[in-house]
Amino acid sequence: MDLRRFFGDNPRVAIAFSGGADSSYLLYAAKAAGCEVRAYFMKSQFQPKSELYSAGCLADSIGVPMTVGTLDALGDPAIVQNSPDRCYHCKNAILRKIWELARADGFAVLCDGTNADDNESDRPGFRAQREQGVVSPLRECGLKKADIRRLSYIAGLLSHDKPSYSCLATRIPVGTAITQAILDKIESAEEALSCMGFSDFRVRFVPPCSARLQFPDSQWDEAAARRIEILETFQALFESTALDLYVRGHYGAY
Secondary structure: OOHHHHHHHOOEEEEEOOOOHHHHHHHHHHHHOOOEEEEEEEEOOOOOHHHHHHHHHHHHHHOOOEEEEEOOHHHOHHHHOOOOOHHHHHHHHHHHHHHHHHHHOOOOOEEOOOOOOOOHHHOOHHHHHHHOOOEOHHHHOOOOHHHHHHHHHHHOOOOOOOOOOOOHHHHOOOOOOOOHHHHHHHHHHHHHHHHOOOOOOEEEEEOOOEEEEEOOHHHHHHHHHOHHHHHHHHOOOOOEEEEOOOOOOOOOOO
């Protein structure tokens, strides 16, 4: 199956939209195929404000309306306790909310941007997708991340080179309860690094109140050169700050 055939068979689709490269290309492809399509972005305490703004800009550039829903993730004990299947509970809650909004708008098909590279064994959220009846056209059509970035570049999408992003909750180790205070520290720290010009990094929370920074290999020299600036910024947020010497792609989820 290819995307044109999929959208030919499904001319009205709702898309669970994060503003990342995958869901942005899916949104574009649906629009290009002549579908009636709407994007649904679910805002919770786990997304920084910058991600909502970016998603809105991307949806607007594609010419597709975007509905923003709200999820109180910290109001769900199954999410807050941060067990190994936290992602399942969070994804399930998000998809339920999106389905409510999409069905109210008359949509009977909900798609997401899961691609053919995404490994089901690494993502508890896959279980939620199956249970909620969410369709993954990119995955079904065999499109991998590299394909999506190439096609997005050809289409002129602003998201073609956007780094992969995971929610703020993934910065907190499993078993450590998620609180607004911890999320605020992580968001402030990552916003500060972005303002310094760094990209595609992570600020990992280390209990009780430390930070472990993960930079792409290409930015290590810059991080070392600006060590004092980084430490001065982080000292108001964390008791200590360390640099993780692993590089992206050499170990588990980033």
